[in-house]
Amino acid sequence: MPTLGEPRVGTGVCFAPFQGTVWRSRRRRRIRQTLRGTAREGASERLASSDFRVLEPACVRSARAGPPNDVDPGYGSATMRLAHITDLHVERVPEASDVFNKRLFGVVNLYLLGRSGHFSRAVQDALPGAVLAARPDRVVCTGDLTATATDAEFEAARQLLTGLGDMPFDVIPGNHDVYTAESAGRFSRYFGTTETRRVNAGPVDLCLFDVCAPDWQSRGFATEASVAVLGATLRQSDRPAILCIHYPLRGRRGQPYGPSGRALVGADAVEALVEATPQVVGVLHGHEHHGFRTSVGRRDVPIFNPGASGYAYLPKKHRTAHFNVYDVDATGIRAVERYAWNGEAFAAEPGGAYASGG
Ligand SMILES: [Fe+2]
Ligand SMILES: [Fe+2]
Numbered sequence: 479m480p481t482l483g484e485p486r487v488g489t490g491v492c493f494a495p496f497q498g499t500v501w502r503s504r505r506r507r508r509i510r511q512t513l514r515g516t517a518r519e520g521a522s523e524r525l526a527s528s529d530f531r532v533l534e535p536a537c538v539r540s541a542r543a544g545p546p547n548d549v550d551p552g553y554g555s556a557t558m559r560l561a562h563i564t565d566l567h568v569e570r571v572p573e574a575s576d577v578f579n580k581r582l583f584g585v586v587n588l589y590l591l592g593r594s595g596h597f598s599r600a601v602q603d604a605l606p607g608a609v610l611a612a613r614p615d616r617v618v619c620t621g622d623l624t625a626t627a628t629d630a631e632f633e634a635a636r637q638l639l640t641g642l643g644d645m646p647f648d649v650i651p652g653n654h655d656v657y658t659a660e661s662a663g664r665f666s667r668y669f670g671t672t673e674t675r676r677v678n679a680g681p682v683d684l685c686l687f688d689v690c691a692p693d694w695q696s697r698g699f700a701t702e703a704s705v706a707v708l709g710a711t712l713r714q715s716d717r718p719a720i721l722c723i724h725y726p727l728r729g730r731r732g733q734p735y736g737p738s739g740r741a742l743v744g745a746d747a748v749e750a751l752v753e754a755t756p757q758v759v760g761v762l763h764g765h766e767h768h769g770f771r772t773s774v775g776r777r778d779v780p781i782f783n784p785g786a787s788g789y790a791y792l793p794k795k796h797r798t799a800h801f802n803v804y805d806v807d808a809t810g811i812r813a814v815e816r817y818a819w820n821g822e823a824f825a826a827e828p829g830g831a832y833a834s835g836g
Contacts (some may be wrong), residue, residue: 558680560720561614562802563605564764565622565786567597567654568638570630596767597625598790601799601819605787606641608824612803612817616679617645620764621652621690621724622786623669627661632668648677651690652724652765659692674707676714681808682759683719685712689742690724698725698765700744705751712755718808720760721752727761727781730770730836740765749774759810768836769800769816780811785836791821796836799824 609617619639624631632655639647651665651672666672672688687708689698700708712719725742726735727749735741742748752758753775761774761781769785784802791798799819804811816831817824827833 556681556807558616558682558806559612559614560679560804560806561609561612561617562620562762562782562784562804563609563617563787564620564724564784564801565652565767566602566605566619566635566638566788567622567625567786568602568631568635568788569597569599569625570628570634572626572628572630596790596792596797597786597788598799601790602638602788604819604824605799605801606639608817609642609801610645611824612801612815614645614803617642617647618684618722618762619647619649620722620762621650622654622764623649623652623665624655624657627655627657627664629664632664636668646679648679648684648686648722650686650688650722650724653690653693653696653698656690656692662692674704674711676711676719678717679720680806681718682806682810683715683717685719685721685758687721687723687748689744696740697738698742700742700748702744702747705744705747708748709751709755712751712757716757718759718810719757720762720806720811721758722762723748724763725765726763726783727752728772728774730766730768730772732772732774735766752779753777760804768797769802769832770836771814771832782811782814784816789819791819793821796834800827802831 623635623639649669651669655665656662674685674687676683676685685708687700687704689700689704691699693699712721723742725745727742727745729735735745752761756777758779761779763781763783764786766783767786767789769783771783772781773779774781782802782804785800787799787801789797789799798821801817801824803815803817805813814831816827818827818834
């Protein structure tokens with residue numbers, strides 16, 4: 479059974495009960511240290527509190543540990559490593575008959591205006607193996623598995639994710655998975671239910687909340703009725719829960735997320751529910767392809783977006799693929815590792831999670 483073990487000093491990343499303003503000021507201090515030459519290359523941020531853990535990257539720890547998937551991530555587990563992938567955007571050129579709707583704009587965008595070059599099949603193909611190498615107990619995906627929600631894309635995404643083997647896997651759709659009215663329901667045929675639900679993931683539950691519906695823009699919709707269902711689902715148990723949702727509740731600087739054409743309608747209601755529901759100990763999302771972390775509310779509930787996991791490697795545009803791995807216990811997310819595609823492979827982000835800024 480994996481444990482967080484004793485606090486270690488290494489080249490890993492550190493995350494603690496999230497203090498958004500604290501880490502920002504700490505980062506500014508670190509930048510000043512770097513400018514003065516006093517920061518050590520690749521060193522983690524050191525935190526004095528014994529509540530905080532400094533972890534080696536999983537690739538280092540795996541050398542000491544047993545084979546992957548040799549743990550029981552189910553009921554009663556004290557700790558869990560949760561991998562978070564999102565926004566794979568698996569693309570397959572659609573049939574001509576599939577494009578006479580909103581998808582026409584998507585196809586033009588993808589294949590004539592070059593957006594398809596934003597994503598990489600080679601990176602996507604490497605993702606499952608890299609995730610397993612990070613030794614998670616469970617994987618969650620926060621949507622946009624496909625680009626235009628065709629059967630060919632869903633089938634390709636499903637085939638790709640068979641690379642996770644028998645790893646427990648939870649997934650919600652993104653707006654690209656319900657790209658057109660015609661595609662409604664297709665996600666479920668490939669990946670199962672989209673109902674709002676709690677899943678026991680060991681020390682915490684995952685609460686999966688689908689807010690996606692076909693839309694001519696890129697909006698999500700947290701309706702009054704769906705937020706009521708989410709509230710009832712969160713209150714089903716006193717167990718801590720991590721909310722998984724495709725859309726950001728907040729932007730990268732903590733501001734309301736926008737522009738409105740690609741934001742979540744009703745985000746304020748979801749945020750109020752998070753604030754009012756102490757069971758919620760974290761929020762995971764995607765949709766915005768450059769990752770960031772923030773927090774929300776007086777409880778400083780941490781919010782993580784790794785960034786698109788299927789992104790192409792375009793360093794001049796500060797663009798590459800990412801996924802996260804969280805160490806979770808019954809108090810919530812205790813540490814985060816962020817893996818980035820470096821042009822050849824996924825590797826722990828140099829300098830620590832989110833050191834790249836996006
Ligand atoms: Fe996306
Ligand atoms: Fe999206």
